[in-house]
Amino acid sequence: MADRWTLDRVRELDERDPLAEVRRRFELPHGVCYLDGNSLGALASGVAQRMRAVVEDEWGVDLARSWSHGTWMDAPVRVGDRIARLIGAHDGEVLVADTTSIALAKLVGAALAARPGRRVVVSTTDNFPSDLYAATAVAARAGAVLRVVDRHELAPALGDDVALVCLTHVDFRTGALHSIPEVTRAAHEAGALMLWDLCHSAGALPVGCEEHGVDLAVGCTYKYLNGGPGAPSFLYVRRSLQDRLENPLPGWLGHEAPFGFEPEYRPATGIRRFLTSTPPVLQLAALDAALDAFEGVEIDDVRAKSSALGQLFIELVDDAGVPGLEVASPREAGARGSQVSLRHARAADVVAGAADRGVVGDLRPPDICRFGLAAPYLSFEDVFRAAATVVEVAQAL
Amino acid sequence: MADRWTLDRVRELDERDPLAEVRRRFELPHGVCYLDGNSLGALASGVAQRMRAVVEDEWGVDLARSWSHGTWMDAPVRVGDRIARLIGAHDGEVLVADTTSIALAKLVGAALAARPGRRVVVSTTDNFPSDLYAATAVAARAGAVLRVVDRHELAPALGDDVALVCLTHVDFRTGALHSIPEVTRAAHEAGALMLWDLCHSAGALPVGCEEHGVDLAVGCTYKYLNGGPGAPSFLYVRRSLQDRLENPLPGWLGHEAPFGFEPEYRPATGIRRFLTSTPPVLQLAALDAALDAFEGVEIDDVRAKSSALGQLFIELVDDAGVPGLEVASPREAGARGSQVSLRHARAADVVAGAADRGVVGDLRPPDICRFGLAAPYLSFEDVFRAAATVVEVAQAL
Numbered sequence: 001m002a003d004r005w006t007l008d009r010v011r012e013l014d015e016r017d018p019l020a021e022v023r024r025r026f027e028l029p030h031g032v033c034y035l036d037g038n039s040l041g042a043l044a045s046g047v048a049q050r051m052r053a054v055v056e057d058e059w060g061v062d063l064a065r066s067w068s069h070g071t072w073m074d075a076p077v078r079v080g081d082r083i084a085r086l087i088g089a090h091d092g093e094v095l096v097a098d099t100t101s102i103a104l105a106k107l108v109g110a111a112l113a114a115r116p117g118r119r120v121v122v123s124t125t126d127n128f129p130s131d132l133y134a135a136t137a138v139a140a141r142a143g144a145v146l147r148v149v150d151r152h153e154l155a156p157a158l159g160d161d162v163a164l165v166c167l168t169h170v171d172f173r174t175g176a177l178h179s180i181p182e183v184t185r186a187a188h189e190a191g192a193l194m195l196w197d198l199c200h201s202a203g204a205l206p207v208g209c210e211e212h213g214v215d216l217a218v219g220c221t222y223k224y225l226n227g228g229p230g231a232p233s234f235l236y237v238r239r240s241l242q243d244r245l246e247n248p249l250p251g252w253l254g255h256e257a258p259f260g261f262e263p264e265y266r267p268a269t270g271i272r273r274f275l276t277s278t279p280p281v282l283q284l285a286a287l288d289a290a291l292d293a294f295e296g297v298e299i300d301d302v303r304a305k306s307s308a309l310g311q312l313f314i315e316l317v318d319d320a321g322v323p324g325l326e327v328a329s330p331r332e333a334g335a336r337g338s339q340v341s342l343r344h345a346r347a348a349d350v351v352a353g354a355a356d357r358g359v360v361g362d363l364r365p366p367d368i369c370r371f372g373l374a375a376p377y378l379s380f381e382d383v384f385r386a387a388a389t390v391v392e393v394a395q396a397l
Numbered sequence: 398m399a400d401r402w403t404l405d406r407v408r409e410l411d412e413r414d415p416l417a418e419v420r421r422r423f424e425l426p427h428g429v430c431y432l433d434g435n436s437l438g439a440l441a442s443g444v445a446q447r448m449r450a451v452v453e454d455e456w457g458v459d460l461a462r463s464w465s466h467g468t469w470m471d472a473p474v475r476v477g478d479r480i481a482r483l484i485g486a487h488d489g490e491v492l493v494a495d496t497t498s499i500a501l502a503k504l505v506g507a508a509l510a511a512r513p514g515r516r517v518v519v520s521t522t523d524n525f526p527s528d529l530y531a532a533t534a535v536a537a538r539a540g541a542v543l544r545v546v547d548r549h550e551l552a553p554a555l556g557d558d559v560a561l562v563c564l565t566h567v568d569f570r571t572g573a574l575h576s577i578p579e580v581t582r583a584a585h586e587a588g589a590l591m592l593w594d595l596c597h598s599a600g601a602l603p604v605g606c607e608e609h610g611v612d613l614a615v616g617c618t619y620k621y622l623n624g625g626p627g628a629p630s631f632l633y634v635r636r637s638l639q640d641r642l643e644n645p646l647p648g649w650l651g652h653e654a655p656f657g658f659e660p661e662y663r664p665a666t667g668i669r670r671f672l673t674s675t676p677p678v679l680q681l682a683a684l685d686a687a688l689d690a691f692e693g694v695e696i697d698d699v700r701a702k703s704s705a706l707g708q709l710f711i712e713l714v715d716d717a718g719v720p721g722l723e724v725a726s727p728r729e730a731g732a733r734g735s736q737v738s739l740r741h742a743r744a745a746d747v748v749a750g751a752a753d754r755g756v757v758g759d760l761r762p763p764d765i766c767r768f769g770l771a772a773p774y775l776s777f778e779d780v781f782r783a784a785a786t787v788v789e790v791a792q793a794l
Contacts, residue, residue: 029458036461043457048449055448055683059626060440061426064433064759065752072626099674101648102499109538125660130649130674133662137647141506141538148660222675229456229469229678250534251498252527261761263522263545265530277496277527278619281626282679286452355462362461364658 004315005384013312013380019305025293026226026377033359033386038200038339038372041226041290050289054282075284076253076275082291083225083234086299087198087217088208093239095271096221096287097279100199100233101134102249103218106274107235108135108166109248111193111216112142115163118192119144122158122165124151128172131197135166138248154183158190164216165192169207170200170337173364175329177337181212188213193241199223202234203294204338204374205303215241224338224374225294227287232280242270251276293376305375307333309383313340313371316387325350325394328368342369342390346397353393359386401712402781410709410777416702422690423623423774430756430783435597435736435769438623438687447686451679472681473672479688480622480631483696484595484614485605490636492668493618493684494676497596497630498531499646500615503671504632505532505563506645508590508613509539512560515589516541519555519562521548525569528594532563535645551580555587561613562589566604567597567734570761572726574734578609585610590638596620599631600691601735601771602700612638621735621771622691624684629677639667648673690773702772704730706780710737710768713784722747722791725765739766739787743794750790756783 014020027043028034034042058066066072080094087094097103108121121139123132125148136146149157158165165187167178180196187194195216201207203224209217217236221227237245246267252258253275256266267273314327317340328343330336344350344367351363361371371386411417424440425431431439455463463469477491484491494500505518518536520529522545533543546554555562562584564575577593584591592613598604600621606614614633618624634642643664649655650672653663664670711724714737725740727733741747741764748760758768768783 027453027457029460032460034460040456040461040464042460043452048453048457051448051452051679052445055440055625056424056445059437060424060445063426063429063431063439063757064437065757066626067437098495098499099648101674102495102646105646128649129652129658129660129662132660133647133649133652134673136662137645141645220675228452229463230676230680232677233674248534248538249499249502250530251496252525252530255526255530259762261526263526263529265526265533276531277498277630278617279627280629280677280680282448282683283627283677286679360460360462365656 003319005312007381007384010312010380010384013308017305017380018301019297019375022293022297022376023379028377031358033382035371035373035386036360036362037374038223038370039362040229041223041374042377044226044290044293046292047228047286047289050285051282054285072279072281075281075288076279077272079284079288079291080234080271083202083221086294087202087236088206088210089236090210090239092271094234094236095274096232096234096284097275098233100197100218100220101130103233103235104131104134104197105138106247106249107195107216107218107237108138108164109142110245111164111195112139112144113248114245115193118161118163120161120163121146122154122162123148124154124167125149126151126171126173128168128197128199131166131168155186158186158192160191162190162192164195166195168197168199172200173368174341175337175339177335180207180214184212184214200337200339204306206299209236214238221287225287226290228283228290231283231287235274237271237274242273247274247276249276253277297376302375306338306373309373309375309378309380310336310340312380313383313387316384317342317391320391322391322394338374339370339372343367344369344394349397350390350394354390357389357393359389400716402709404778404781407709407777407781410705414702414777415698416694416772417776419690419694419773420776425774428755430779432768432770432783433757433759434771435620435767436759437626438620438771439774441623441687441690443689444625444683444686447682448679451682469676469678472678472685473676474669476681476685476688477631477668480599480618483691484599484633485603485607486633487607487636489668491631491633492671493629493631493681494672495630497594497615497617498527500630500632501528501531501594502535503644503646504592504613504615505535505561506539507642508561508592509536509541510645511642512590515558515560517558517560518543519551519559520545521551521564522546523548523568523570525565525594525596528563528565552583555583555589557588559587559589561592563592565594565596569597570765571738572734572736574732577604577611581609581611597734601703603696606633611635618684622684623687625680625687628680628684632671634668634671639670644671644673646673650674694773699772703735703770706770706772706775706777707733707737709777710780710784713781714739714788717788719788719791735771736767736769740764741766741791746794747787747791751787754786754790756786
């Protein structure tokens with residue numbers, strides 16, 4: 001097949017890229033094409049300095065006084081507000097704390113308690129397994145069940161027994177997207193609440209929480225938000241729902257008066273009631289500094305570029321026509337998240353061989369090679385080189 | 398009253414202190430007597446360098462590959478083993494993850510599920526309120542109740558309906574100790590499991606988890622373990638119980654095969670089943686480096702020194718005889734944790750006035766001035782100066 005792409009044509013795309021200068025906001029290692037930002041996002045430029053300040057000055061010198069006069073105590077809400085903008089939510093609707101599975105347990109539990117007449121949570125077989133583990137356990141304790149169906153059988157599963165629909169926006173294996181507007185509308189028509197796991201969405205594509213009437217969401221911050229290894233998760237609760245839901249894992253920081261040390265729990269008003277315990281200050285400082293890389297960046301531009309990067313990657317793989325190497329992601333950009341997955345019987349060898357040549361993706365066993373396309377720090381030339389390398393490795397197997 | 402103590406006599410104690418050189422393992426700010434280590438422990442010397450390495454090299458250069466070849470994935474168990482030694486537990490019995498209230502929710506939930514015929518959790522009115530909030534919510538969902546009694550009414554509360562006794566070893570206000578051997582034995586005689594909150598114990602006094610047959614424990618790592626602001630909590634499960642308990646907040650990292658992405662949850666064997674989600678790598682790195690300060694240090698020596706520091710503080714306050722300033726902690730060292738609390742009607746002014754003179758304690762409203770005695774980095778001279786300052790401030794009110 002004729003080559004549609006040359007290095008010169010690809011470099012033209014980089015020259016016209018409105019996000020080209022954003023790449024300079026990251027510390028990328030030399031000689032590496034890093035297409036694993038959907039596993040762990042790259043290090044943004046201000047993070048190291050911010051970590052030195054929080055460790056050596058705020059902790060080392062000001063010590064516990066930093067809790068009362070510094071940026072520590074309000075970090076979960078303040079950093080949450082910065083994420084809100086990126087997922088189409090408002091200030092006071094997002095909180096950063098805990099981990100994704102704990103955040104999910106909180107919101108599934110809250111939703112089931114708010115819908116006592118409905119004892120079913122619906123999810124899909126291809127959801128991230130940890131979400132299914134968490135939801136199954138929470139549902140069982142609430143006398144409810146998790147109904148797990150194929151994604152094509154979602155509509156008939158939405159009966160009037162459904163309290164909550166709980167899905168991951170972007171399939172972690174293939175990158176296939178659910179339609180947030182369509183599924184959220186269907187959930188609401190069935191009288192259910194809608195919870196989206198945005199782990200592979202936040203920082204990569206527009207979500208439109210308000211626009212589409214999303215009720216609840218969770219997501220991690222170490223992928224496309226670049227918050228660092230083990231960065232805390234976020235949770236989103238639509239404002240009009242906040243005071244109607246209760247945090248099933250209460251703790252002192254979700255109390256209306258945390259330092260009153262009252263014997264009885266009184267939930268805070270607003271999003272703070274979903275806090276439980278002391279925030280992970282060091283992780284929050286890293287995430288906060290990392291979010292500076294998104295200043296002045298519109299998520300629609302990120303999405304447009306990552307779609308184009310994905311299209312380029314797919315066309316290069318198609319054009320090479322390597323036997324046994326197939327595109328596993330949707331070919332239509334609108335149906336695909338910010339990644340391209342390839343299927344190969346020796347996927348582990350493809351991923352390892354590419355990594356040996358400086359192209360980092362990851363493996364999702366048994367047969368998926370996954371390449372994340374973080375538009376803020378990847379160029380079209382990176383993707384051109386990455387696809388060429390993957391093709392070469394697969395050809396040589 | 399005659400002064401029992403002079404600066405010379407106090408300096409003699411420092412000269413004979415077997416832990417005197419441990420102080421050099423910490424970066425203490427100049428001109429500050431820091432008696433708030435029971436709120437946030439001081440910065441240990443190796444932490445800043447370790448944080449630079451984990452951020453700038455492991456994250457910045459090795460990126461996601463650090464998950465497979467580095468120290469990240471096993472950190473919850475590896476760092477847990479380091480804490481196990483300090484609380485009298487064994488390798489493989491302690492895990493570091495989440496926050497104290499989440500850890501407590503896990504273990505209370507697990508205990509109630511393991512004792513289906515008993516629907517009561519017992520605690521005391523003076524327990525840390527967050528523990529009561531968490532236990533109340535978990536108990537309610539399990540069809541159980543939290544029975545909260547005065548600490549002197551504990552024995553008669555231990556009926557055959559009790560699944561779990563859940564107490565904090567050291568009272569956060571006064572420093573009063575429960576007897577771990579006595580209460581644990583009483584819980585076991587009633588057929589209940591025993592859970593200790595060790596937030597104010599770990600790193601400060603011996604706990605003897607194995608020696609006293611403790612079943613379950615949780616604790617924070619940012620107080621006497623010096624893990625840093627928002628450091629994750631630890632949880633302890635006695636080995637013989639581990640495979641009989643289920644984690645009520647399951648997630649992928651507690652799965653027997655986390656990277657198998659199986660649709661059904663299969664709990665890992667051993668302590669790992671109490672993991673839920675991705676560990677907070679940056680916080681764990683700080684805690685790990687902080688624990689180097691305990692290398693070669695015996696917890697019995699820490700306890701002996703902090704008891705002596707407390708005795709000195711109490712005698713200095715007693716000798717000064719300032720009207721309205723009273724010792725609120727037990728006077729007997731064996732009944733007191735690693736703190737001295739003073740009661741004063743204008744406690745906020747005492748704490749603020751002392752802080753203005755470089756003596757940092759903290760306030761527990763309405764009337765408690767709390768002074769933590771972290772033996773690894775405090776000298777007898779520090780405590781002498783601190784007590785003199787507090788006395789001066791209170792006298793001038």
